[in-house]
Amino acid sequence: MATELQNPIRDADLFAPDDGHQSNGRMSAEVQVSVIxxxxxIAGEAAVIYTDLCTSLENYGQAFxxxxxxxxxxDATWKRLNEIAQKDPRVKLLRMRxxxxxxxxxxxxxxxxxxxxxxxxxxRVRVNMRALPKLLRKMDEGxxxxxxxxxxxxxxxxxxxxxxxFNWMVERFSHLRLHDINSSVIATQREVLxxxxxxxxxxxxxxxxxxxxxxxxTEEKIEQQNGAFRQSKYVSEYxxxxxxxxxxxxxxxxxxxxxxxxxxxxxIFTVAGVVMNLYxxxxxxxxxxGIAGRPLLLxxxxxxxxxxxxxxxxxxxEMIIYTHAxxxxxxxxxxxxxx
Amino acid sequence: xxxxxxxxxxxxxVVPVMNEEENVRLLHEAITRVMLEWGRSYELIIIDDGSTxxxxxxxxxxxxxxxxxxxxxxxxxFGQSAAxxxxxxxxxxxxxxxxxxxxxxDPVDIPRVVEKMQEGYDIVSGWRKNxxxxxxxxxxxxxxxxxxxxKTTRVDLHDTGCSLKAYRGEVVHKxxxxxxxxRFIPALARVEGARIGELVVNHHERKFGKSKYNLSRTFKxxxxxMTLNVLLKYLTRPLHFFGGLTVFFNGLGFASLMAxxxxxxxxxxxEDELNxxxxxxxxxxxxxxxxxxxxxxxxxxxxxxxxRDERLYEFKTYGN
Numbered sequence: 001m002a003t004e005l006q007n008p009i010r011d012a013d014l015f016a017p018d019d020g021h022q023s024n025g026r027m028s029a030e031v032q033v034s035v036i037x038x039x040x041x042i043a044g045e046a047a048v049i050y051t052d053l054c055t056s057l058e059n060y061g062q063a064f065x066x067x068x069x070x071x072x073x074x075d076a077t078w079k080r081l082n083e084i085a086q087k088d089p090r091v092k093l094l095r096m097r098x099x100x101x102x103x104x105x106x107x108x109x110x111x112x113x114x115x116x117x118x119x120x121x122x123x124r125v126r127v128n129m130r131a132l133p134k135l136l137r138k139m140d141e142g143x144x145x146x147x148x149x150x151x152x153x154x155x156x157x158x159x160x161x162x163x164x165x166f167n168w169m170v171e172r173f174s175h176l177r178l179h180d181i182n183s184s185v186i187a188t189q190r191e192v193l194x195x196x197x198x199x200x201x202x203x204x205x206x207x208x209x210x211x212x213x214x215x216x217x218t219e220e221k222i223e224q225q226n227g228a229f230r231q232s233k234y235v236s237e238y239x240x241x242x243x244x245x246x247x248x249x250x251x252x253x254x255x256x257x258x259x260x261x262x263x264x265x266x267x268i269f270t271v272a273g274v275v276m277n278l279y280x281x282x283x284x285x286x287x288x289x290g291i292a293g294r295p296l297l298l299x300x301x302x303x304x305x306x307x308x309x310x311x312x313x314x315x316x317x318e319m320i321i322y323t324h325a326x327x328x329x330x331x332x333x334x335x336x337x338x339x
Numbered sequence: 340x341x342x343x344x345x346x347x348x349x350x351x352x353v354v355p356v357m358n359e360e361e362n363v364r365l366l367h368e369a370i371t372r373v374m375l376e377w378g379r380s381y382e383l384i385i386i387d388d389g390s391t392x393x394x395x396x397x398x399x400x401x402x403x404x405x406x407x408x409x410x411x412x413x414x415x416x417f418g419q420s421a422a423x424x425x426x427x428x429x430x431x432x433x434x435x436x437x438x439x440x441x442x443x444x445d446p447v448d449i450p451r452v453v454e455k456m457q458e459g460y461d462i463v464s465g466w467r468k469n470x471x472x473x474x475x476x477x478x479x480x481x482x483x484x485x486x487x488x489x490k491t492t493r494v495d496l497h498d499t500g501c502s503l504k505a506y507r508g509e510v511v512h513k514x515x516x517x518x519x520x521x522r523f524i525p526a527l528a529r530v531e532g533a534r535i536g537e538l539v540v541n542h543h544e545r546k547f548g549k550s551k552y553n554l555s556r557t558f559k560x561x562x563x564x565m566t567l568n569v570l571l572k573y574l575t576r577p578l579h580f581f582g583g584l585t586v587f588f589n590g591l592g593f594a595s596l597m598a599x600x601x602x603x604x605x606x607x608x609x610e611d612e613l614n615x616x617x618x619x620x621x622x623x624x625x626x627x628x629x630x631x632x633x634x635x636x637x638x639x640x641x642x643x644x645x646x647r648d649e650r651l652y653e654f655k656t657y658g659n
Contacts, residue, residue, distance in 0.1 A: 214389065214414025257518035263562040292602070292612035301619055305626040308584060311565075312633045318566045319577065319637055323644025326515050331413055331421035336429070338402035338409040339382060 032116060033057065033064040033136065036109035038102050039123040043076040050084050050091070052129035060133035067112060069105040070095040102184060103203040110193055119187045120203075125150070126225045127185050134220050135187035144192050144215035147178055147207050148185035148222040155224065162238055169245045174208050174252050178219045181207050185222070195332060201240075205248060212252055213332045256330060258317030262310045270307030276300030349379040350453060351432030351508070355422035356440030357388040363397050366442055367408065373446040374407075383408045384426050385440070389416030420521040427511040435511045439502040443471070445541035452505040452538055461510045461533035462525055464496050465503035465540035472544075484560065491568045492526035496537055499525060503540050519559060526567050530574060577641055581634030585627045592623030 035053060039046065050066070057064045068081050068091065078095055085091040094108055102122055110118065117139065119132055127148055138146040153160055163182060170181050182204040196209040211217045254261035277300040280291045291297055352370060356363060367383070374381045387395045387410060398410040411425055423437060434453050438444040448465065455463045470478055481500055488499050500522060514527045525535050573580040599616045602608040608616070 214417070257559075257562075259562045259566050260518070260559055263565070264558070290612065292598070292608055292616050295615065298615055298618055298622065301622055305588070305622060305629075309626070309629060309633075312581065312584070312630065314562075315566065315569050315580075316577075316633060316637050316640060318570070319574070319644075320640050321517060322515055322570060322574070323641055325517075329421075329424070330517060331417040331425050332415075333425065334412045334414045336409060336411050337399055339406050 031065045031114040032062040034113035034115035035066045035119045037121055037123055038069045038071055038105035039077055040071045041073045041075045041077055042123050043080050046080040049123060049129055056130045056133050060136060065090050067092045067109045069109050071105055072096045072099045103201055106203050116190050118190055121185045125184050127222045128225055131222045138220045139187055143218045145188040145207060145210045145217045147219045148183045149180040149219040150183050150224045151221050153224050154226050162241055170248055173249050176208060176211050259314035262314030266307045266310030269303045273300045273304030273307055347380050348382050348432040350381045351430035351435045352383045353426030353430060353435060353437045354440050355386045355388055355419055356394060358390045358392050359440045360392045360394050362442050363394055367401055370446045373449055377450045384429050385410050386422040386426050387412045388422040389413045420516050420519050423521045424516040433508050435506045435508055437502055437504050441545055443543050443545055444503040448503055448540040455538045456505055460536035461507045462528055463505045463536045463538055464525055465501040466498045466537050467501050467542040468539045471542050491564050494526045494529050494535060496525060523567055530570050577637035578634035581630045584630040588623050589627035592620055592627055595620040595623055
């Protein structure tokens with residue numbers, strides 16, 4: 001899957017007639033594009049989303065399927081979707097037993113998707129579904145993953161501000177120059193998603209993880225539609241987004257070498273602590289006075305302890321990687337040619 | 340296909356390259372000449388670590404005419420450790436030889452290092468006794484680093500950084516190469532119990548292209564050394580490592596407690612001093628207990644990991 005373990009030239013010579021026959025057969029029957037659409041309480045819009053997707057994808061011309069993933073909606077969404085699916089065999093439905101979020105929806109959808117190309121478009125983002133084939137056309141130009149850049153944006157100022165801050169940070173740390181990485185609307189090859197590990201809420205980081213694996217990532221403008229946007233009621237969600245930035249830095253730079261990350265800060269703290277205590281030690285030995293009442297003593301000891309703890313955690317991380325992650329590869333092979 | 344070839348290939352040669360368009364043709368010619376002269380079956384695996392120049396095109400072109408050459412192209416630059424790991428995984432030979440893609444190693448040495456292995460080594464490392472590099476920026480740091488590596492890992496090599504090394508195939512599939520650990524493959528192999536030898540090899544000046552070395556990696560090297568040291572000594576008993584820290588901090592805590600009690604009973608300290616000393620005592624004891632807990636966690640990490648009883652060993656039976 002990930003690696004093409006064959007010589008393209010030789011294989012082409014050997015299987016030339018066969019190959020042509022195969023690709024002809026595939027054209028007519030097999031699904032080429034799978035659209036995965038997580039939905040939540042959108043009973044009123046289900047039909048519109050469906051028709052928008054159908055008209056645009058029929059225009060694009062590749063055989064497609066639409067997989068709706070109902071993230072345990074509490075309204076009539078599931079019923080409406082069933083009505084649609086009964087009329088159209090290209091529509092598949094999945095329903096989560098309880099709300100698991102978009103990453104889980106993507107993983108579940110991917111399991112049931114048959115196409116080589118995957119479009120992931122959460123209904124909540126409200127991009128213009130009729131414009132999704134633009135992402136596919138961009139892929140045709142030779143990109144492995146295309147992120148939708150929501151512009152002009154219609155949702156609230158606060159959402160936009162957080163999003164801007166997030167993208168700015170990502171740009172600083174991953175050198176990926178994109179405007180809207182966290183749009184949650186992407187088009188990509190199945191291979192890309194199978195080659196990266198995502199879990200929790202990491203689906204918004206898929207472009208970063210893919211770029212890190214060497215895939216060609218780009219973006220395409222898609223307008224956002226008006227409507228009722230969900231705005232977080234909780235500050236905690238925005239704090240979580242800030243913590244996600246740390247996740248990005250860690251995942252892209254240090255996940256395979258924890259001691260390079262923790263050791264750096266650990267060393268600084270340890271050295272600072274040792275210097276402080278050596279100073280106090282000299283102070284006492286040379287008879288300048290007592291040190292028991294000096295707060296510096298406490299600070300020095302504290303820094304020393306924190307520093308050594310960081311290094312220890314880093315070492316435990318290295319042990320985990322050494323003993324548990326043997327099968328994980330740090331490289332991604334594009335092709336192998338020759339014997 | 341791969342299975343059938345497995346037994347036949349005597350020696351796999353693994354060469355990571357990156358942006359070496361002037362060198363690859365010469366490299367391929369030099370290696371091919373040496374190997375044909377030697378007469379053993381071989382495969383040449385070149386890993387293109389995300390070159391941005393014509394390196395891959397040239398290699399692809401060569402591979403059409405040479406059935407012994409396999410080219411692995413990375414999607415982007417993943418670093419030398421990853422390139423080596425990929426090469427090792429692709430290799431099928433009974434012996435695996437690695438060398439640099441910049442022609443500074445001499446392919447003539449390939450048969451020599453492999454023959455040296457017959458003396459009973461699992462790894463034979465090259466030693467560039469007459470190094471043809473700039474003295475101040477390459478040789479001096481290398482000397483210091485090698486001494487440090489020898490001291491911490493207790494792998495007795497003069498020149499760990501030499502890319503020309505020969506491995507027994509079994510060893511190559513056993514070591515876990517990650518991060519930037521390619522510098523320390525012999526030490527990593529020691530973790531698994533390999534026997535390591537050394538052989539003086541030729542070294543040439545770089546003809547084309549630029550060196551990819553830079554000095555700023557010192558910090559990472561030190562961190563990797565620390566990791567290796569712990570892996571080598573404590574992988575099977577991490578509690579002994581963290582237990583040392585526990586004893587150290589609890590000892591300090593105890594000393595602090597003694598000073599506190601003594602001063603208190605003698606009315607030696609004023610209240611401020613008592614407060615500071617008391618906090619210090621608590622802090623040190625807390626730290627000591629923390630390290631003990633780290634040790635316990637590390638123990639379960641190691642014991643749930645892959646089977647540790649698969650170390651390299653020789654198996655012999657006597658009699659019938």
